Amino acid sequence: MNALERLVGNLARLPGLGKKSASRIAYYLLRADETLVRALAEDLGLLRQTIHACGVCGAYTDVDPCGICTDSHRDRSSICVVEEARDVLTIESIHEHRGLYHVLMGAISPIDGVGPDNLRIASLVERVSKGGIREVILATNPTVEGETTALYLVKALRDSGVPVSRIAFGLPVGGDLEFADKQTLARSFRGRNAF
Amino acid sequence: MGFERLRFFNFRNLKDRELFLGARQVFLVGRNGQGKTNLLEAVHLLSVGSSFREKRDAALSRDPSRTTGLFASFAAGGAAVKSLSLQFSPDHRKELRVDEKTLADRRGLLSEMLCLCFVQQDMEFIVGSPEDRRRFFDQTLVLSDLSFLDALRTYRQVLKSRNLCLRENRDDVLEVYDGQLAAQGLILQNRRAELVREFDALFGALLAEISGAEQEVRIRYRPSWEGLCTTDEVMGHLALRRERDRLMGATTSGPHRDLCSYEREGREYSHFASTGQLRLCALALRVAQARYLSERTSRKPVLLVDDVLLELDPGKKSAFLARFPSYEQAFFTFLPDEGWRSYRTPDTLVLEVEAGDFREPGELLR
Incomplete structure (x- = not known):
């Protein structure tokens, strides 16, 4: 097996890529600009060496603690809890949350062998009980696992006395009621706000 | 066409x-x-x-x-x-x-x-296991409103996780699942009760007309959480049964244990009805289902x-x-x-x- 075949095989193992897309990428790289290919190879090599989970919030970073945790302009009294490190990037992109984050590294799912002890829940409780936190925002996914995790966190944080909120679920902005799926529509009705 | x-x-x-x-x-x-x-x-x-x-x-x-x-x-x-x-x-x-x-x-x-079928297997809706009998009503609810399918799937997922927690003694998460099971389960229970109420009259009249019999066959829905109406009440019930559930390694109450029966003069119809009478019962159920769904979904x-x-x-x-x-x-x-x-x-x-x-x-x- 030559390098091209190995590359296609390895790319096809990545999420979201099939054999066809993998070979398209590999053939593109064969003819692409040399600097792009070198930069890509270098970044791939450095990825696991330099990027680690932040010791405080769990987001991926090359410095510890990460830039968000050390940013003095951020609101240090509010923590947004997410399932995965990539969720931090998503929420950061909307510039709505100016507080800190806490990445759980998953969600409770006994069927997949993930219990509360396998998640970064103890460190969250510790962070919150140290004081100075006025709100914990739960931004886990609207799935059974995400919901279970959120309900579990409410229980785990109860003794701290810190208010816990859950992000709202409902219709996409700019969307049309006609095209909304019924489950989302029903949920947006249950979570309606007073004008 | x-x-x-x-x-x-x-x-x-x-x-x-x-x-x-x-x-x-x-x-x-x-x-x-x-x-x-x-x-x-x-x-x-x-x-x-x-x-x-x-x-x-x-x-x-x-x-x-x-x-x-x-x-x-x-x-x-x-x-x-x-x-x-x-x-x-x-x-x-x-x-x-x-x-x-x-x-x-x-x-x-x-x-x-x-698409609805009238097949020999429909008899199971009347004489079959509790699961077979529930399936008819769940199928009708899913076809009339797909949000019921979502509720059913969520309930099953929560149930599976709760059963696993019972077997593995994960008490810390069990309480969270109790809350979710109660909330989702009550959605199923209320929808089934409402459907059986509407269906009972429609089906009973149809069966009497087709069979020419005077005594009506009634559908009776007996929810496993009978008399429990709120999430708190169901959670209390689940907490009381927790030790029993743990011994069994499974959740022993809830909509997955609901019963549906067909009764005439208060007696289980399948115990004394002839095969022909049961066959008619199954036909009347399907006709009632078709009418109900046509009306609800405005589709033929x-x-x-x-x-x-x-x-x-x-x-x-x-x-x-x-x-x-x-x-x-x-x-x-x-x-x-x-x-x-x-x-x-x-x-x-x-x-x-x-x-x-x-x-x-x-x-x-x-």
């Missing part, structure tokens, strides 16, 4: 070919074991995504080492023609497509089609009627046909000497079925 064309390959005993239907009524006439029910099954698979008699997809392929495919063009109520396709590959992959778009889930198909169903007229005496047969629900298209199976000619209308296509092949009847059947 319903199904206009049907094409199948490597499916059951049916010969690989295309059939042009284009009639409001399709009569499939043939001896036993020739492939009449297989054609109904193909239509059901294309409309619902599953078979009415076989749980394993692999059993549907004539040669399991090859791909099996079903294709159809379908148009209802003056709407544009849709193309439907369903393929099973030998590596157990199933692909459903509507208008060349792959559906990730059967859910998408159910919002497009309404495609009906698949398999051998059910066979066992009725002439009086009940005509009473049943007089109350036959309105439909977009109906497929009926008949034995050659069953007197099917008298049921023909100008919009009937008769197909003679023999050894998995179809042809318009020759002199013998005409």
Whole structure:
């Protein structure tokens, strides 16, 4: 097996890529600009060496603690809890949350062998009980696992006395009621706000 | 118009070919074991995504080492023609497509089609296990409102996780699952109770009309959480039963333990009714279902009627046909000497079925 075949095989193992897309990428790289290919190879090599989970919030970073945790302009009294490190990037992109984050590294799912002890829940409780936190925002996914995790966190944080909120679920902005799926529509009705 | 064309390959005993239907009524006439029910099954698979008699997809392929495919063009109520396709590959992959778009889930198909069958297996709704009996009402609720399917799926997922926590003594998470089980379970319980209430009157009247009997058969729904109405009440109940649940390694109460029974004068009907009476009961259930869903969804169903007229005496047969629900298209199976000619209308296509092949009847059947 030559390098091209190995590359296609390895790319096809990545999420979201099939054999066809993998070979398209590999053939593109064969003819692409040399600097792009070198930069890509270098970044791939450095990825696991330099990027680690932040010791405080769990987001991926090359410095510890990460830039968000050390940013003095951020609101240090509010923590947004997410399932995965990539969720931090998503929420950061909307510039709505100016507080800190806490990445759980998953969600409770006994069927997949993930219990509360396998998640970064103890460190969250510790962070919150140290004081100075006025709100914990739960931004886990609207799935059974995400919901279970959120309900579990409410229980785990109860003794701290810190208010816990859950992000709202409902219709996409700019969307049309006609095209909304019924489950989302029903949920947006249950979570309606007073004008 | 319903199904206009049907094409199948490597499916059951049916010969690989295309059939042009284009009639409001399709009569499939043939001896036993020739492939009449297989054609109904193909239509059901294309409309619902599953078979009415076989749980394993692999059993549907004539040669399991090859791909099996079903294709159809379908148009209802003056709407544009849709193309439907369903393929099973030998590596157990199933692909459903509507208008060349792959559906990730059967859910998408159910919002497009309404297909109901009258088959021998329907008797299980009345005499079968509690699960079989619940299935009829759950099926009706799913077809009338897909959000019930979401609630049912969430409930099952929570139930599975809760059972695992019971077996593994994960008390810390159990309380969280109790809350979710209670909330989702009450949705199911309330919807089932509401449906049975509406259905009871509709079904009882229909059965009395078809059977000519005076005593009404009533449907009785007995929820496992009877008398519990709020999430807190159910959570209290779950907490009280927790030790018992733990011993059993499973959740022993909830909508997955609900019972439905058919009663006459307060007695379980299946204990004393004859097979013929039970068959009529199943027919009345299906007619009531078709009427209920037509009204709720403003769609006319495609009906698949398999051998059910066979066992009725002439009086009940005509009473049943007089109350036959309105439909977009109906497929009926008949034995050659069953007197099917008298049921023909100008919009009937008769197909003679023999050894998995179809042809318009020759002199013998005409």
